[in-house]
Amino acid sequence: xxxxxxxxxxxxxxxxxxxxxxxxxxxxxxxxxxxxxxxxxxxxxxxxxxxxxxxxxxxxxxxxxxxxxxxxxxxxxxxxxxxxxxxxxxxxxxxxxxxxxxxxxxxxxxxxxxxxxxxxxxxxxxxxxxxxxxxxxxxxxxxxxxxxxxxxxxxxxx
Numbered sequence: 001x002x003x004x005x006x007x008x009x010x011x012x013x014x015x016x017x018x019x020x021x022x023x024x025x026x027x028x029x030x031x032x033x034x035x036x037x038x039x040x041x042x043x044x045x046x047x048x049x050x051x052x053x054x055x056x057x058x059x060x061x062x063x064x065x066x067x068x069x070x071x072x073x074x075x076x077x078x079x080x081x082x083x084x085x086x087x088x089x090x091x092x093x094x095x096x097x098x099x100x101x102x103x104x105x106x107x108x109x110x111x112x113x114x115x116x117x118x119x120x121x122x123x124x125x126x127x128x129x130x131x132x133x134x135x136x137x138x139x140x141x142x143x144x145x146x147x148x149x150x151x152x153x154x155x156x157x158x
Contacts, residue, residue, distance in 0.1 A: 024113060096118070116131070118133070
């Protein structure tokens with residue numbers, strides 16, 4: 001289990017993905033975007049819209065099962081992106097860099113951007129917006145749902 005949890009709302013994710021697009025605009029235009037599935041799909045869609053990029057490819061890499069981490073396995077290659085020349089890779093988060101290393105191996109000439117970065121994987125990406133500590137587990141909006149929480153006074157026996 002992670003030591004800390006950081007909850008990202010839909011609004012915050014949208015703002016952070018737009019901030020990433022703003023940072024990337026000077027490097028545009030890109031021939032296309034490669035979204036790392038699944039976490040990079042939504043940020044990639046937002047960035048594609050902001051950069052007016054119509055070609056969106058995906059690469060599917062399986063690394064996590066809930067919070068248990070395994071060896072990355074590519075289940076769908078980004079065929080349309082070739083060696084990555086002119087392409088932008090987008091993911092939600094770089095953690096240890098394991099997934100990033102695999103994708104960089106497939107697309108060595110692409111620019112790699114993530115919305116969030118942890119210290120262990122930060123060097124694997126070219127551009128990111130927010131750094132979080134290595135012991136923080138980010139709860140993305142697609143992983144959570146709003147629910148009732150009892151007032152503090154009730155939880156403390158009051």
